[in-house]
Amino acid sequence: MSQEFSRNTNESLALRYGLSAVLLWSTVATAFKLALAQQSVSQLVFFASLTSVLALGAALLWQGRLAEAMRSLRENGWRALCFGLLNPLLYYHILFYAYDLLPAQVAQPINYTWALMLAFLAVPFLGHRLTRLDVIAMLVSYSGVVVISFGGDDSGRPLNLIGIALALVSTLVWAAYWILNSRDKRDPVIGLFQNFLLATPCAAILAWPLNLAPAALGGAIYIGLFEMGVTFMLWLMAMKYTRHASRISNLIFISPFISLLLIHFILGEKIHMLTLVGLGFIVAGLAIQARSAKKGRASEPLLTE
Known part of the structure; x- marks a missing residue:
């Protein structure tokens, strides 16, 4: 039996982890x-960020790896700080400002184009090649962004162009x-914990004076748990227990549509036809890009000992 199929897989468990992550991401x-x-x-x-640090730290403590994470900060401190300044500090400031300026039904679909930005940036920085399908995916998805941008808010006013620009910049930072x-050799959960641990004091300086109202804290705690912390670990577990990563990854395509339902029924936003059309373009582009990535992996030679 090959090493690939001898590892401990459980497709049903992987599906539950993956669906849990996607459903939680749909709420954010x-x-x-x-x-x-x-x-x-x-x-x-x-x-x-503070909530995420506590959640990740608790997970590492339960796994018996918190001491290891703290010890390795001595050699990974600068790396963790630089990563932390990028995520969460810079990325979430840009993303939240975009959400502050735009309807959620606009900011959310644009944010999903980060995967296309990742494929584009991989060309100069990782030496990847853009395939014809990659180019088609980008044209289709960014056509969706243009379509959404022609919409307006609930009062009929044009969308805030600065908000749209920030939403697009957030995809650049995230990618x-x-x-x-991809070049970081640290364990993913330990690395994320270290990044957030060192970025949180910087975030505290920018946030001062703090708002300790229960309503404010409740929303932040939810986001820290289910956008930044716990959901990331659920997704890692889904990938750990499956031997078909592409099937689990495809679950992400249901997230924006569930999210739109929540935006409509909880926030009360009237979902515009241009939003639905634009989101359709974006999801179609992402599906094309995922197919391109799958074909790219299939075309790579198999390494044998």
Whole structure:
């Protein structure tokens, strides 16, 4: 039996982990808007980051690896700080400002184009090649962004162009983070814990004076748990227990549609036809890009000993 198929896999468990992660991620666009109504962007970044540090630290403690994570900070301190300044500090400030300026139904679909930005940045920084399918995927998805941009808010006013620009910049920062992360040799959970641990004091400085109102703290804690912390670990567990990563990854395509339902019924936003059309383009582009990535992996030669 090959090493690939001898590892401990459990497709049913992987599916449950994957669906749990996708369902939780589907709620965060709504959570962002509710939380931003209670506190500033910088306050939200701080409290969510602090929550994530505590959640990741608790997970590592339960696994018996917290001491290891703290010891390895001596050799990984600068790396963790640089990564932490990128994510959570810079990325979530930009993303939350975009959500503050835009309807959730606009900011959320644009944010999903980060995977296409990742494919683009992988060309100069990782030496990857753009295939014809990659180019088609980008044209299709960014056509969706253009379509969404022609919509308006609930009052009929044009969308805030600065908000749209920030939403697009957030995809650039997020993709750059994962490009750099691909060269990081640290354990994913330990690395994320260290990044957030060193970035949180910086976030506290930007957030001062702090808003300790229960409503403000509740939204930030939810985001820290289910956008930044726990959901990331659920997704890692899904990938650990499956031998068909592409099937689990495809679950992410249901997330934006569930998110739109929550945005409509909880936030009360009227979902515009242009939003639905634009989101359709974006999801179609992502599906094309995922197919391109799968074909690229299949075309790579198999390494044998």
